[in-house]
Amino acid sequence: MKYDVIVIGAGMAGLTAAIYLKRAGKTVVVLESDVAGGQIISALTVDNWPGEPGISGADLMKKISNQAEELGITIRYEETLDITKSGNGFIVTTDEGELSSRAIVVATGTEPRKLSKKQAEDAGERPISYCATCDGALYKDKAVVVVGSGNTAKHEIKYLEGICSKVYHIHHDDPIPEDAEAVFVAIGRVPATEIVADLVKLDSEGYIESGEDCVTSCPGIFAAGDCRTKAVRQLVTAAGDGAAVSKAVLEYLDK
C-alpha cells in the first residue's frame, strides 16, 4: 500500500501532524523507533501544557497517542533507517521492511548527546543512562556518576542523591570514577536528523532548515517539531508545528 503520508516520530509533533492529516481524510502511518510519546515521557511533571498543569509527560502523551489510535492511525514500532526518492514519492526503509508514500513528515526530535570517545572507553561495560528518573531506582544505595554541567545535570544529581549512596559529578572529558556503577549523561541534546542528511538542507548544528510552514529544501519532505530550525523547542511549539505541517502537506498533495 502506498500511503499519502508517512510521519517519522511519535512525539508531540508527529502525533499532532498525524491527527490533523487523518482528520483531513489522508492515509497516514506513524513510525516510531522507541515508545510513543517522545522525549517528554521522562518528565515527571509538565506545568506549561495549557489545561493540564502538573500532568506527567507519560500521561499526557498516552492521552495523545490514544487519541491518534482511536482515529484509526496506526503507529508502527519500526526504526526508520533510510529514505529514497521514487517516482512521485518516497520509499522508507525501516528495520522491518519498506513502506512508500507521496509525502514524508520528519518529526524525529532530538536525542541525548553521547559521551566523548575517551569517556565512553572509560565507562567500559558499565551501564549508560540518559534519564535519572527512568533508571535511577536501579542503582539504589550504589555509587553513580553524572556527566554534565548544565541545569539538566544539576536536576539529575539532585534526583539521584535521594536514591544512591554516592553521586559523583564530573564534566565532559573528566575521567570516570572507578567505583561508579552507572554513568548518567546530561550533556545536552542533538537533532535526530541523520536519516535526511543527504536529502534536505541542515543548519550547522544539524537541525533541518525550515520556516514556520515546515517546508524543507526537498519537495515532499516536511519537518515538524524540535528537529527543525526554530527559536523555541517546547511541547506547544511542537504541537503547533503538527498543525502547520499538515497544511503544507495537504497543499503539496493537492498539486
Ligand SMILES: Cc1cc2nc3c(=O)[nH]c(=O)nc-3n(C[C@H](O)[C@H](O)[C@H](O)COP(=O)(O)OP(=O)(O)OC[C@H]3O[C@@H](n4cnc5c(N)ncnc54)[C@H](O)[C@@H]3O)c2cc1C
Ligand atoms: C527532561 C525534559 C523535560 C522537558 N520538559 C518540558 C516541559 O515541561 N514543557 C515543555 O513544553 N517542553 C518540555 N520539554 C521539551 C519537549 O519535550 C520537546 O520540545 C517536545 O517533546 C518535542 O517534541 P517532538 O515531537 O518534536 O520530538 P520528540 O519528543 O523528541 O519525539 C521524536 C520521536 O521520534 C522518534 N524517532 C527519532 N528518530 C527516529 C527514527 N529514525 N525512526 C523512528 N522514530 C524516530 C523518537 O523515538 C521520538 O519518539 C522537555 C524535554 C525534556 C528532555
